[in-house]
Each structure stands twice: as structure tokens, then as C-alpha cells.
Amino acid sequence: MASNKGTASAERLDLRSDFISRPTAAMVEAMVAASAETPGIGFREDPVVSRLEALSAELLGKEDALFCPTYTLGNQIAINASCQPGDVILAPHMAHALISEGGAPAALSGAQAEIVETERGAMLPAALEAALARKAAGGRPRVGLIVMENTHVHSGGCAVPEDTMKAVAELATAHGVPVHLDGSRLFNAAAFLSVEVTDLTRHADTVAISLNKGLSAPVSAVLAGTAERIAEAVDICHRFGGGRHRRPRANDRVHGRGQRQRPFSGPEVGGDRRRFGDQRAGGDQHTLHRRPPTGFRRRRLPGPLGPEGHAVLSNVDGSMRAVLHKDITSAHIDSITRAFEEAL
Numbered sequence: 435m436a437s438n439k440g441t442a443s444a445e446r447l448d449l450r451s452d453f454i455s456r457p458t459a460a461m462v463e464a465m466v467a468a469s470a471e472t473p474g475i476g477f478r479e480d481p482v483v484s485r486l487e488a489l490s491a492e493l494l495g496k497e498d499a500l501f502c503p504t505y506t507l508g509n510q511i512a513i514n515a516s517c518q519p520g521d522v523i524l525a526p527h528m529a530h531a532l533i534s535e536g537g538a539p540a541a542l543s544g545a546q547a548e549i550v551e552t553e554r555g556a557m558l559p560a561a562l563e564a565a566l567a568r569k570a571a572g573g574r575p576r577v578g579l580i581v582m583e584n585t586h587v588h589s590g591g592c593a594v595p596e597d598t599m600k601a602v603a604e605l606a607t608a609h610g611v612p613v614h615l616d617g618s619r620l621f622n623a624a625a626f627l628s629v630e631v632t633d634l635t636r637h638a639d640t641v642a643i644s645l646n647k648g649l650s651a652p653v654s655a656v657l658a659g660t661a662e663r664i665a666e667a668v669d670i671c672h673r674f675g676g677g678r679h680r681r682p683r684a685n686d687r688v689h690g691r692g693q694r695q696r697p698f699s700g701p702e703v704g705g706d707r708r709r710f711g712d713q714r715a716g717g718d719q720h721t722l723h724r725r726p727p728t729g730f731r732r733r734r735l736p737g738p739l740g741p742e743g744h745a746v747l748s749n750v751d752g753s754m755r756a757v758l759h760k761d762i763t764s765a766h767i768d769s770i771t772r773a774f775e776e777a778l
């Protein structure tokens with residue numbers, strides 16, 4: 435099986451996702467300590483989860499936050515809270531919430547999607563304005579929600595610039611439409627853009643972050659927004675099956691102060707990741723994206739990118755991606771960069 439341990443040269447790396455990043459020693463210690471605390475039996479009764487929610491709300495600059503067992507649930511709660519059946523969601527091309535969550539917006543909320551012209555994961559404000567104006571002129575269907583995704587996973591992890599987010603938020607406000615930010619990897623975006631996370635979250639009514647991707651926790655996510663929106667989210671979470679009587683043990687306190695991960699902010703590896711990003715073909719700051727030549731067949735490749743080599747994923751557009759996270763070292767990056775150069 436692919437592993438991320440040992441030296442970089444001959445080892446087989448698993449670069450399919452940052453899902454597989456491992457908790458830090460401090461996180462594991464905090465999980466053990468937290469398991470000694472009595473969780474309570476009701477919704478929002480668990481003191482450990484309450485601290486996680488309060489810390490998340492503070493970090494994200496929102497009034498309240500709700501622990502969600504999965505990130506998908508957080509996105510879909512936000513959609514359900516804003517959309518009535520028949521409503522339109524305006525979103526970037528290949529938004530995860532629309533195309534990679536089992537058709538949930540339609541199935542769970544009766545919402546339909548309209549894709550706005552997108553460049554490197556960012557909706558073009560002029561295109562969004564035109565879509566909003568068309569809807570305003572026709573009156574129907576109602577636009578229930580605008581979704582932004584930062585970083586945008588299916589463009590290879592591109593960070594959406596703050597200016598674009600601001601422009602989207604201003605249009606949304608002008609048309610009275612709420613904005614949800616799919617910030618699964620928002621800390622990556624903030625580090626890449628050299629801004630505070632709150633510089634980005636201020637342009638959204640609700641925002642969710644993943645704890646189990648760049649932040650290395652084993653599971654789960656947090657959805658943040660106004661106290662009123664999160665109160666609604668609690669009901670929807672319960673309705674969608676996300677209620678629980680006990681916190682998942684594996685995630686106890688992983689987000690506590692002092693154990694917080696700052697992906698890509700370390701000068702050494704951060705520098706590498708920028709370098710990595712700058713080399714991209716279709717690219718981004720947290721994955722290496724390369725588009726193989728026409729007729730390329732990975733299974734015919736004998737080298738480190740072949741079936742017996744590093745584990746990487748193919749994207750829907752035919753490019754290959756290798757995902758970076760905190761357990762991937764500078765030496766690993768050199769090794770995978772060489773592998774791509776040799777293979778392609």
C-alpha cells in the first residue's frame with residue numbers, strides 16, 4: 435500500500451488526497467484528554483464540541499458555528515437553510531456542492547443549479563451580475579443562494595482572490611441573495627493569498643471548513659454563520675441525520691487552540707508549495723496538476739507514476755493531480771515533480 439513514510443526516493447507516496455493527512459501528536463494527545471470529559475446526551479450539550487464550535491465561530495468571524503459529522507452535510511445544510519424547492523443556486527463551474535455530493539441540492543432541497551462562467555475556480559463578477567439581472571427581470575425562478583468555493587477543488591485547488599469574493603458579495607447584497615462559502619480548505623486559500631481567514635469569510639453569510647483535510651483531523655467539519663442561521667442549521671442537521679448523542683471520539687478537541695494546523699504557512703514547505711503551484715499546467719497551490727499528452731495511458735507507464743508507483747488521481751478533465759498536505763515533505767515534492775517530468 436502507498437505510504438507517506440520514510441525517504442522520498444524509492445517509496446511509494448499516496449498523493450490522492452489531503453484526507454489522508456494524519457493528526458499531529460498534539461492532536462492525538464488532545465483527543466485522549468477530551469475523551470475523559472462527559473459528553474452529555476442532547477444536541478449541543480457536549481462541552482468539548484461546544485468549545486470547538488465557539489473557537490470556530492471566533493476564528494471565522496461569525497456569531498455561531500455548528501459541528502457537522504461530515505463536510506458534505508455542512509454544505510447541504512447551508513443550501514437547505516437558504517433554498518426553497520425550485521430555487522436556483524448560482525455557483526462556479528464544477529462546484530463540489532453541486533457535482534460531487536450525490537446530487538444532494540436537488541434531492542434534499544429541491545434546488546437547481548445554474549453555473550456561472552468561471553476562471554480558475556472564481557466566478558466572473560460580470561457573468562454573475564448578468565445571471566442575477568436575468569433572474570431579477572424574469573422574476574422566476576428565485577435565486578436562493580450563491581455558492582463560492584475557496585480553494586476550488588476541481589480547478590486543482592485554485593485560491594479565489596479576495597477582490598473577486600468582495601465583488602460577488604456586493605452583487606449578492608444588491609440582489610438580496612445570501613452567500614455560502616464552501617471553505618473546505620479555506621486556511622490554504624488564506625495562506626496562499628496572504629490574508630486573514632476573516633478577510634475571506636466576511637464576504638459570505640455562511641462558511642464551512644473541513645477539519646479532516648488540510649487540518650488533519652480524522653473526520654468532520656464546522657458550519658458558521660449568524661446565530662439565527664445556525665439555530666436553523668441545528669434543526670436541519672437533525673433532520674438530515676447529523677444529530678448525535680455522543681461526539682465521534684476520533685475528533686475530540688482536534689481543533690483546540692495550540693493544536694491548530696496552519697497549512698502551507700511554514701516558510702520552508704510553504705515556499706515549496708508556491709514554487710510547486712507556480713509550475714502548474716492547470717494548476718494551483720495545493721496540488722500538482724499535469725495534463726498528459728493525447729493517448730497517454732497510465733497503466734502502460736513503468737515508472738513512478740505507473741500503476742505500481744505513486745498513487746495519484748485523474749481529474750475529470752484528463753489531467754493528473756498529486757495533492758499536497760502537511761505530511762508531504764520538500765523531498766517528496768522533488769520526487770513527485772521529477773516523476774511528472776519523466777512521465778510526461
Ligand SMILES: Cc1ncc(COP(=O)(O)O)c(C=O)c1O
Pocket residue numbers: 504505506507509530531583585586587616618619644646
Ligand atoms: C471543496 C470541497 N467541498 C466539500 C467536500 C466534501 O467533504 P467531505 O467528503 O468531507 O464531506 C470536499 C471533499 O473533498 C471538497 O473538496
